[in-house]
Amino acid sequence: MPVRRAIAVFGVVVTLLAGCRAAENERRPEPVRPRWEMAVLPVPPGSPGRLILRDVTACAGRWYAIGAVGAPDGGTRPAAWRSADGRDWTPLSLRPISYYGERAVLYAVGCHEGRIAVIGARAGGAHGNPRVRTWRQDADGGLTEVPAEFELYGGPEAVSASRIAGGAAGWLIAGARTGGAAVWRSPDATGFELVDGAAGLASDVRLTTLAVDAAAVPGGWLVGGGGRPAGQTDRDPFVWSSGDGRAWTRLALPATSADEIVQRLLRVGDVIYAVGVRGSGFQAWVFEPRAGSAGQWRAAGGFGTTGAGAVAGAEAVAGDGGAVLAMTVAADGHRLWRSAAGGSSWLPVALPTDVSAGGDSSAAVTMWDGRMVVTLDDGVAARVWFAPLGPV
Incomplete structure (x- = not known):
């Protein structure tokens, strides 16, 4: 190959590599x-x-x-x-x-x-x-x-008892039985009653349901999860609402053709955040009440990637003022994210130590009064870390 041609080809390759690195840098913002x-x-x-x-x-x-x-x-x-x-x-x-x-x-x-x-x-x-x-x-x-009797949470119809929330109506556990999404309710946490097979919440001939998280709201409860319509391979995201934990109304969130499920719910003032998985990444949905109307759910921002070879999910969400934090787990391990734009955009937050996915590992986050606390467990040692929230 002539020297001039070789130099020209090399220059093209360098330019392409630089462009790829620039695009990668755009996709991966510098973490907080x-x-x-x-x-x-x-x-x-x-x-x-x-x-x-x-x-x-x-x-x-x-x-x-x-x-x-x-x-x-x-x-x-x-x-x-x-x-x-x-x-x-x-x-x-x-x-x-x-x-x-x-x-x-x-x-x-x-x-x-x-x-x-x-x-x-x-x-x-x-x-x-x-x-x-x-x-x-x-x-x-x-x-x-x-x-508790064994079959309250166990028995042949047991699937999961995932999350617990407290509110003006008492306490609620979100989970599932073989008949679909289910909840357990209690006025004071001294004893729980299973609500199984509830119309609108449990599975029916059109939809197989699963509840993952619960949140207290004025006037009752919200439960988040997903459902697989009959004849469809992927799940769609759903939120259910109830005033008493017995009667439920199902609401479909904005969905795509990808597999989607709500895994965590968070209430910050009048705004409700739902965070979960959408296809190969994580997704936030937001409900904001509007003057003169009941408001509606919208798909806000997507963030991160789930990767392959690991079960991915949103592990925790936390909010304080205008900031929202989400802890996720994916093929590249446990990751922390922050949004200051109503869930529309997310920035990675550097954790104090890396924790790989799988095994007996876990991570969680909470926030209050301008300070965040995380727990990190890599299956060998567990630590608690804290830090001021700080500006983005």
């Missing part, structure tokens, strides 16, 4: 880098072991983290912590009343009027299915396991 500090999380009294973290929330000016202590032989015992500043944490007293309660891993926490309620589970029995238990918070701050 908070000033993270690691918190002090003591091992609760009892047998030694590694800390396991599964969820975190802010509740009436206090922070709560939940999980378990894992023994070297694979055994677990439930654990929960409370903090006034996100820096120093104190273990809560736990009062299990059953065999599986003594071994539960606490994985979902909700808040209402300054008290929390928690869901935990431990696999067991002949088929190794999760044995779900709930916990209520007592006046002394400790958690007491709530008595």
Whole structure:
């Protein structure tokens, strides 16, 4: 090849590579880098072991983290912590009343009027299915396991008891049975009633449903999830509303031909955010009330990629003022995202340490009063980190 031609071809290649890098840089904005500090999380009294973290929330000016202590032989015992500043944490007293309660891993926490309620589970029995238990918070701050018959959450029709929310109407757990989306309701978290087969919520001949998260709103509840229409391979995103947790109205969110599901709900003032998966990425939907009308849901911004070879999902959402945070898990691990534009655009937020997907890993985030707290568990060690929200 003549020298001049070789130089020209090389120049074209360099130009193309530069263009690809520029396009990649446009697709991958520089992440927000908070000033993270690691918190002090003591091992609760009892047998030694590694800390396991599964969820975190802010509740009436206090922070709560939940999980378990894992023994070297694979055994677990439930654990929960409370903090006034996100820096120093104190273990809560736990009062299990059953065999599986003594071994539960606490994985979902909700808040209402300054008290929390928690869901935990431990696999067991002949088929190794999760044995779900709930916990209520007592006046002394400790958690007491709530008595429950096995088939309230388990049995041959069990699928999942995913998330718990508290509100003016009491407490609500979102999940599913073999008959589709289901909820459990309670006025005070001291005992739950299963609402199964409810018209509009459960599966029917036209739609197979699944509920994943719940949120309290003025006048009742919202439940988020998805449904697969008959004859369709992909799911569509849905939100259900109810005043009492018994009668439900189904609402289809803006959908595409991709597989879509709502996995987390968040209320910030009058605005409701739904975050989940849309095809090969993550998606936010937003409901904003409008003067003179009931308002409507709209598809806001998409962000991130799910990748291949891993189960992807939105693990947690949190909001404070005009900011919204979302923790996701995908093939490239657990990631934190921030939106300051009503869910329309999202920026990556650098976590204090990388946590890969899969195994026994998990991550969660909450936010209150201009400060965010994250829990990161890579399956070997678990840590709590905190940082001021800061500007974007």
